[in-house]
Amino acid sequence: MTDQLKIITTEDGSHSLYHEGLKESYHSFHGAYKESLHVFLIYGLDSWLAHNPKKMPIRIVEVGFGTGLNAWLTLVWAEQNQIPVLYHTLEPYPISKEIYSQLNYIDQNDAIWHYHKYFQLLHDVEWNKGGPVSEYFNFKKDQVTLEEAQLYPSDVVFFDAFAPSKQPELWKKDLLQKIVDSMRPGAVFTTYSAMGQFKRDLKELGLRVENPPGPPGKKEMTRAWKDPI
Template sequence: MQRNLIVTKDGSHSVAIPEWEVSYHSVHGAIQESMHVFIEAGLRYWFGQHTAASRCVVFEMGFGTGLNALLTILEAKRLQRKVMYETVEAFPLEHSITEQLNYCEALQQPFWQPIFESLHSGEWNNTQAISNFFSFKKVKSLLANYSPGEPIDIIYYDAFAPAAQPELWTQEVFEQLLNMLSPDGILVTYCSKGDVRRAMLAAGFSVEKIPGPRWKREMLRASRKLKAES
């Protein structure tokens, strides 16, 4: 499978798969999309709802470029809250691509470059203590074969779009994800397709449509507690 490094409209990198006609992030801006969908609507929202919580557990579906993990490291430090981060990736990116990713440069955070590189180069299936506020574990596995070590507070659902990987957007998959969540956990995803929302509802989620990142009208946030919108 051919994977090509591309530059998105906010100057940050992503990776395109020509065969599937998809990219790992929005071509309108990789960093701005990830910040909006996963950090603002996910991590910040959850901590805002749990002001007394000193830690949370994040699970990311698809480690990919590592951008979501990097942004979470920076946010955990800013908030001074501990994040235990786990992610699965069945098809890791090649070193020839990851060594070129410009996220630390684009974020004006050069100090974090060696740490970002360690996310990619570190051992699989072992927990790394990245900082006082962030621990990291990546598992080389398909989602179907993954089981978390403890209940998940926030799921970053960042699989490729349903047109490319429809098998990852089914009711059965969302039932698995719901069973992974803590009682007040949430799931956030950039995708707002009607079929996806209906699969989430059928699995037992409550789902709300919220404003999406730039160039995208809506995204989804799901939980056990929120009332479903019509």
């Protein structure tokens, strides 16, 4: 699968990957860096913290490690805010060092450039093992599918799978049920997609669904809360 990847530059100047077999990019063409910040940090992590200012560590599950951008931005966030994060990510098809060593995310923001070494480190961490990567960031990445994965209890879910039209099996209700069951009371689920059936499924699974404004190029995204009983 990874031999069909090529590096592309999105509109904000940051790289993404284009999968020639799926005819799909890993991020929005309108800006990979901006999309990750908007969908997962601002409307995911920041929103959860605003509702739970004293609940730590924050437990994050990510579906789709991909280029590692979400994980790296979260590490930077954890270090800057001095908030401990336990981060568990799933990726059945890791990209090669030849590819991730060329990605330009560390060049997108001079204010966080000094965290550049951690981007490479996240990729170099051994698969299927976990441990601390920095003072506030504990990291585990599993080379498994969502179907195979054992999910830890989560406060925040980053759902960053390929689009429903490209990998519909990942957006089916039975797999969403698996994620919802692992979410702790008060947890938030966030993704770039605003597909109608997907949102209806989340509601039927008991989540409170919201439609915040999307990142550049998208009108809406999806955020869903598992309200305390």
